[in-house]
């Protein structure tokens with residue numbers, strides 16, 4: 001905050017500008033009354049980037065009050081998590097998966113449920129998690145609900161899709177970043193799965209899904225994505241199944257598939273959709 005004031009003085013601002021800045025600072029302070037600094041991650045980040053079983057165990061620890069002696073330190077949070085025995089845990093405030101835990105996994109540089117539980121505590125501040133907070137979407141499924149998205153919903157959904165797509169990036173790093181890279185692909189696919197699973201069913205959303213698959217396909221074929229674990233391919237296949245469900249619920253959805261006509265995709269996922277068009 002001091003930085004804001006200094007910058008203003010450098011620009012030779014007058015006293016009224018100073019009072020504006022102070023007002024802004026006070027407003028910000030009142031708006032964020034927490035005693036500690038919010039982490040740079042949120043619950044979605046933790047949920048989508050952690051493997052499902054670890055996330056669920058961490059939620060269980062959090063809900064059973066096993067995160068004790070939570071304290072903010074410089075650049076992170078410390079706590080004692082009561083597992084099979086009490087473990088001292090430290091979690092960074094910028095990267096929830098960086099830190100330290102006394103348990104066996106933590107000692108072997110593996111993200112453990114204790115660290116994730118402390119990260120959840122840092123995000124939630126001890127508040128109760130609701131069902132939506134806890135719900136894991138590990139697979140793209142059809143919502144089964146007919147309907148279209150409104151204009152602003154459509155824009156927000158497209159933005160969220162692009163957001164998820166950013167995690168499906170090209171692999172450039174040396175081999176020791178391989179694990180982090182695969183994790184990024186699965187985080188992207190988890191984010192996209194959640195979006196797909198919440199969409200109402202209509203020709204409009206079918207078109208949105210077909211466009212999303214073509215974008216992902218382009219990344220797989222030409223974007224340097226290394227999907228040797230099959231994470232992205234698996235998501236594409238799930239979404240193809242979702243699109244088949246769409247046609248069963250609303251036959252007009254098939255019109256969205258015509259865009260696939262004449263396209264050569266990486267592994268021929270479009271063929272079964274085109275078969276429906278040609279039937």
Ligand SMILES: [Zn+2]
Nearest residue numbers: 101103112114
């Ligand atoms: Zn641990």
